[in-house]
Amino acid sequence: MADIIIKNVYVLTMDSYELTQGVVVIENGTITEVAESTEQDADQIIDAKGSVVMPGFVNTHTHAAMTLFRGYADDIPLDEWLKNYIWPAEEHLTDEDAYIGTKLACLEMIKSGTTSFADMYIHMNDVAQAVKDSGMRAALSYGLIDLGENRSADVELSKGKQFVLDWKGEAEGRIITMYGPHAPYTCSEGFLSKVKKEANHDRVGIHIHVLETESELNQMKQQYGMCSINLLDRLGFLGPDVLAAHCVWLSDDDIEILRGRGVHVSHNPVSNMKLASGVAPVPRMLDRGVNVSLGTDGCASNNNNLDMFEEMKTAALLHKVESLDPTVLPARQVLEMATTSGARALGIKSGVLREGYNADVIIVDMNKPHLTPVYDIHSHLVYSASGSDVSTTIVDGRILMQDYEVVCMDEQDVLDRARTAASGLVERAKF
Known part of the structure; x- marks a missing residue:
């Protein structure tokens, strides 16, 4: 059984082909399958309809x-x-x-x-x-x-x-x-x-x-x-x-x-x-x-x-x-x-959605006013999209953010500590 399957998604492989609707299968930190469909099951299935999955x-x-x-x-x-x-x-x-x-x-x-x-x-x-x-x-x-x-x-x-x-x-x-x-x-x-x-x-x-x-x-x-x-x-x-x-x-x-x-x-x-x-x-x-x-x-x-x-x-x-x-x-x-x-x-085995490559993957939510309609995925990602359109981030097969929620750290704690650190730095340096 795979760890993660991302399905019903436009697959932008950054390889020699793209899939208007396909699946990406992830197991043990690695991409194991990129196809139109899969017979495999997974511990977690992400239905990303209306989104683009691509390399991070x-x-x-x-x-x-x-x-x-x-x-x-x-x-x-x-x-x-x-x-x-x-x-x-x-x-x-x-x-x-x-x-x-x-x-x-x-x-x-x-x-x-x-x-x-x-x-x-x-x-x-x-x-x-x-x-x-x-x-x-x-x-x-x-x-x-x-x-x-x-x-x-x-x-x-x-x-x-x-x-x-x-x-x-x-x-x-x-x-x-x-x-x-x-x-x-x-x-x-x-x-x-x-x-x-x-x-x-x-x-x-x-x-x-x-x-x-x-x-x-x-x-x-x-x-x-x-x-x-x-x-x-x-x-x-x-x-x-x-x-x-x-x-x-x-x-x-x-x-x-x-x-x-x-x-x-x-x-x-x-x-x-x-x-x-x-x-x-x-x-x-x-x-x-x-x-x-x-x-x-x-x-x-x-x-x-x-x-x-x-x-x-x-x-x-x-x-x-x-x-x-x-x-x-x-x-x-x-x-x-x-x-x-x-x-x-x-020199890392990332940057492409390909079997055997690192599962460093992001999902971009295209169901937004500024990304509608879609004539050219590449054009929208470069000229229209922004970082706030990323809904899910996966590194080495581990989900770090899903559906806009960061799960790998306490976001508010990081923000609070950063503000405190910056304030102390200002005081010490007397900017």
């Missing part, structure tokens, strides 16, 4: 605990935002703050259809514990910064390595670990080379910010006589184990290097727009065959939320108006970026 979203770049900074220091340039506001405030962040901030992020993501995410931050043991407790899937990395100081580099790398080893494969395999050097402009050449060596040794990936701003581009050229991509390539750093966030200020040659090295890119359109960082050349990357996924960044530099529906819509519209071409980034392609491409970037 994969958010490939965020800083989850920064939910506690939601709405703090808006409308400020990135360099000033980091140096004068965020980094000083983070000095007062406690382990408990990181735990509850991440728990709040997980709650928000579960309610809006994200089942997996990649996170780079501090207090990562507490971040990982929050992920474990929430039931979500995540690729986690401790954010490494050395600023060219040898003592700092040794301490940072030791912390990063310990986290990688302690949490790799934890939460019944839902947690994977990565190394997280912050960016080429905050990490020295020698440090980046050491990180790469350790990542290779531990057989894990690397999560890094790359060419987010023109300021970074100019700084790298002044310091090294080349941009971040060329520096990383010279160091032998780039490869299919690297997840590069932002990648806004790329030349055609940079794109070719990314393609040739098999680097995965996380596109963060809302954050890039809010911080006025620029428009990443996503259509050109996709045309060249670079795997481009979607991320929200931390919600303090986003639309102050972690809604991947907003990210999809923004991506589609931004690149249409930037290129003056309405055919650029069609809805189906954007959905792929938010699901299959994201799963590929993290």
Whole structure:
């Protein structure tokens, strides 16, 4: 007997086929059948008539605990935002703050259809514990910064390595670990080379910010006589184990290097727009065959939320108006970026409803005024739907939210604790 059967539903597999009415069968955390009907029975049967079942979203770049900074220091340039506001405030962040901030992020993501995410931050043991407790899937990395100081580099790398080893494969395999050097402009050449060596040794990936701003581009050229991509390539750093966030200020040659090295890119359109960082050349990357996924960044530099529906819509519209071409980034392609491409970037067996894949599944309720009538499922999901239309979220075969009710945590308790944590943080930091 199966664990869960979802029936009477439009099945958007993100594979080579779709079913206007079908079933998805889940057993032991895995999808065991996707078909028009099934002879199997299950412990729980979900009749999702009028809904779409699809892979959960994969958010490939965020800083989850920064939910506690939601709405703090808006409308400020990135360099000033980091140096004068965020980094000083983070000095007062406690382990408990990181735990509850991440728990709040997980709650928000579960309610809006994200089942997996990649996170780079501090207090990562507490971040990982929050992920474990929430039931979500995540690729986690401790954010490494050395600023060219040898003592700092040794301490940072030791912390990063310990986290990688302690949490790799934890939460019944839902947690994977990565190394997280912050960016080429905050990490020295020698440090980046050491990180790469350790990542290779531990057989894990690397999560890094790359060419987010023109300021970074100019700084790298002044310091090294080349941009971040060329520096990383010279160091032998780039490869299919690297997840590069932002990648806004790329030349055609940079794109070719990314393609040739098999680097995965996380596109963060809302954050890039809010911080006025620029428009990443996503259509050109996709045309060249670079795997481009979607991320929200931390919600303090986003639309102050972690809604991947907003990210999809923004991506589609931004690149249409930037290129003056309405055919650029069609809805189906954007959905792929938010699901299959994201799963590929993290190296997880999700992002597709296919036999043998992780049962990371969401149900989107289409019985809404703003989603009626339906001519094109893909179009509605990208242009009309929002996170609040997700009725059910399943990760690793476990129901985390059903019929809009979160069952994996006490929602009100999380909200209350988050408010208390934010208030204490304000008091300590004297924002």
